[in-house]
Amino acid sequence: MTQPAPLLGINIDPAIERQEESFQRAAIADRAGLDLATCQDHPYIPHFFDTWTLLAMLAARTERLHLGSNVSPLPLRPPAMLAKAAASLDVLAGGRIELGIGAGGYEAAIAAFGGRRPPLSELVEDFAEAIELIRGLWRAERSFSFSGEHYQLTGTRFGPAPAHPMRIWVGATKPRMLRLTGRLADGVFVSNGYVPQERLAWANGLIDQGAAQAGRPPEAIRRGYNLMGAIDLPGHPNSQADLRPGTPLLPVDGWVAHLVDLYQAHRMDTFIFWPLGERQLEQIEVFAAQVAPQVRLTLGG
Secondary structure, three states: OOOOOOEEEEEOOOEHHHHHHHHHHHHHHHHHOOOEEEEOOOOOOOOEOOHHHHHHHHHHOOOOOEEEEOOEEOOOOOHHHHHHHHHHHHHHOOOOEEEEEEOOOOHHHHHHOOOOOOOHHHHHHHHHHHHHHHHHHHHOOOEEEEEOOOOEEEEEEOOOOOOOOOOEEEEOOOHHHHHHHHHHOOEEEEEOOOOOHHHHHHHHHHHHHHHHHOOOOHHHOEEEEEEEEEEOOOOOOOOHHHOOOOOOEEOHHHHHHHHHHHHHHHOOOEEEEEEOOOOHHHHHHHHHHHHHHHHHHHHOO
């Protein structure tokens, strides 16, 4: 099995009070040549900007950096409109958009915004139809129709088409969704807070099962890992007490070794650094300038 070359990126917090820092993070990542930056998508949080509006602003201020949602909840982002928004931004950004989608983990908050998750017994089938519908719209040359159990379109005229083969990433933690990712998606996003390192073999095995069911090679699915933690900065160290339980607090060489091990021993190939603790912007700078280049040098990516 040949692993894809590693992708290295950062999280950009959509918090309203961090507006200027959002643009600073993107500028650092773009200037340093990182591969991507993603934003979590929780429209029901009052102190968060709308993620897709923020992504559009970030795209306008960057040149090379790929940008995407990590992940957008389908109950509040109908798939046809999400396909339209993502494709439009991809054209405007010159082919730099990644689409991350999820089933929506906060049912009460989703309901408060007028959304509705399907029953658990129907959730995976609903999600599979949404992926098929999005891809069908992106490929459509004339009118497009779709007849599913959960979604129906008739004579939909769609445009613009994405400017590049846009990847669909799935936020997944449960067995059926992980298998679905292997069958239908281009990548997965899992987080170290929900799927710790010792559970990665389990998650990868389920993705591989789904890929085998669809006749796909396992390396066709990117393995994305949201790495929440902190870089121990000289002179002003972070404290483990300031971090969430189980999240790493490591110096630069420790983070390099951690990412190399995750790639070589645990098959993860896409890393999104989510800084916690103090001096988060400085942590982004150190990750971009020191951690990422050393990881690439070691792995040849």
